[in-house]
Amino acid sequence: MPNTVRRRRDTPPPRTGSSEAEVLRGFLGYLRASAAAKVEGAPEPAVRTAAVPSGTNLLGLLNHLTFVERSMFLGDDVTDWQATFHAAPEDSVADVVARYRETVERANDVLDGCTDLGAPVPRSRPNRPAPSVRWALTHMIEETGRHAGHADILRELIDGTTGR
DSSP, X not given: XXXXXXXXXXXXXXXXXXXXXXXXXXXXXXXXXXXXXXXXXXXXXXXXXXXXXXXXXXXXXHHHHHXXXXXXXXXOOOSOTGGGGSOOTTOOHHHHHHHHHHHHHHHHHHHHTOXXXXXXXXXXXXXXXXXXXXXXXXXXXXXXXXXXXXXXXXXXXXXXXXXX
């Protein structure tokens, strides 16, 4: 356990508009920013070192979230989900964070065109029906929140950094 604890200011939940879409997108954006912040600036090699018996590592969590965003909103097909939990050895922390943020930006571009939460996500995936925008947003909130919580613990174990 690190001796020095670095605390970030704890950011409260977002104030959003009152529509369902504004609330869902506001909370997803909040969690996305939190997950990226947990990885940003984390030291090598600890950022990719398994801290728990399952093999979970901080860099791998953000890499995985990138693949989930791409699958859900951009229509990418992922054949090996377990492999997404590990960044390539040549990928730096900055590379993985930048790729995640770029993917989130592209996903937001797709979502900006979605006015009906009950409509399917507009992605092309032959022979696979797309979920509703509402379901996709709710799933991404759950997925991102779960892994942001894992990232909180892993980052604190790495260098004592806490907070959102």
